Amino acid sequence: MRLDGILFFPLTPFDGGGSVAEDVLAGHVADGVAHGAGAVFAACGTGEFHALDGAEHRRVVGTAVAAAAGRVPVFAGAGGPLPHAVACARAAAEAGADGVLLMPPYLVAAPEAGLVAYVREVAAATGLPLVVYQRDNARFTPAGAAELARIPTVTGFKDGLGDIELMQRIVPAVRAALGEQRAPAKDFTFFNGLPTAEVSVAAYAAVGARLYSSAAFCFVPEVALAFNRALADGDDALVRRLLTAFYIPLVQLRNEVPGYAVSLVKAGVRLRGRDVGGVRPPLQDPHPKHLAELEQLVSAGLETAGAAAR
Known part of the structure; x- marks a missing residue:
């Protein structure tokens, strides 16, 4: 699945009683798509994934899928403890999402082999395309990122560390790994996942990561679109x-x-x-x-x- 344009990460609205406000979320997502979002990433970082229980996660993803109405792809957040990440990935598939953004496991510092195993288990739980989010305690070497890219359903790598020198080594390592496969190389996308990514977009584009998540699109789509067009x-x-x-x-x-x-x-x-x-x-x-x-x-x-x- 090839992504393009502004990547929209809707927030999760809560009503006066603290519950997920699904009707408000539906309007928020529909407006973002109408403004020209290239994809919707629901229940992710901006959507307070860390603060949602399993039932709320399913409702948020289902609402986003319905509001997008097939006009653009919808990716769902997953992450945290392995059983929770697996459950979120499965729920995303059941809700009709088009892919999963896999965020870091909870709290623990782990060796790279363990992180790769974590990704493999979540990928095995669903056939959906999976984008791995590198940030915080989920950090990969170029060799580790290349190993991730060889997992059949892993189709993207999103960086939230801001280490451009590391990304300069990861991008060609992944491309070389995919080029070694006998089958035609799959579409694989690199993302700039830093907060307020527009500030670092030029540096990431220079190393081959042209897509970026735009939190500003949530509240000033006019500004985000003007910036994207200017680029x-x-x-x-x-x-x-x-x-x-x-x-x-x-x-x-x-x-x-x-x-x-x-x-x-x-x-x-x-x-x-x-x-x-x-x-x-x-x-x-x-x-x-x-x-x-x-x-x-x-x-x-x-x-x-x-x-x-x-």
Whole structure:
């Protein structure tokens, strides 16, 4: 399955009682697809996968699949303890998802052979395409990434470490491993999975990872799309203006408090008029001072994107 365009990672709305608000989620996903998302990644990092139980995960993925209505692929998050990761992968297949984003196992530091075994067991639980997310305690060498790529249903590698030198070695190692197969090489995609990935998109593209996840698309799709089009058109001046007016200040604000990579996105969606509730502990909603700064950034980003369109 070949992915292209903006990768949309919808958040998970909660109602006043703290339950998943499926109707709000359906509207959020449908609007993202209508704005031109290339794929939907439901119940992943921005969607607070860490805070969902199994039943909630199934409801979130099922709602996203229904709202996307076959217009774009839907990937579902899985990860954590191996039995939970396997259950999430199976539930994703049952819900009609098109693939799985496999996040790190819970807490433990493990040898690379153990991490590869973890991926193999989740892959064996479903025939869905699987993208492996490298971050935190799930770190791979070029040889380990190549071994992952040889697993038949592993079709992508998403990096959230930000180690460009490592990725410069992983990409050719994976390509060489796939080229060694007797069968025609499968489609394999590398992703930039850093928070606010637009800031690092040029560095990742240079090593062969052109796709990126856009958290900003959740709350300022106009800005995210303008940035993505500017990249595609080679409009470096607009890319710089959007980075300066919106993305770099957003990173600075995001770094003020742990967890703001999710909390600010959810706050941004509320600022734009969709009642998605707050984040679940251990994350915390932004301080009023930071909310005011976010509102100013949203205005600046929209003005910059709007001026480019005029």
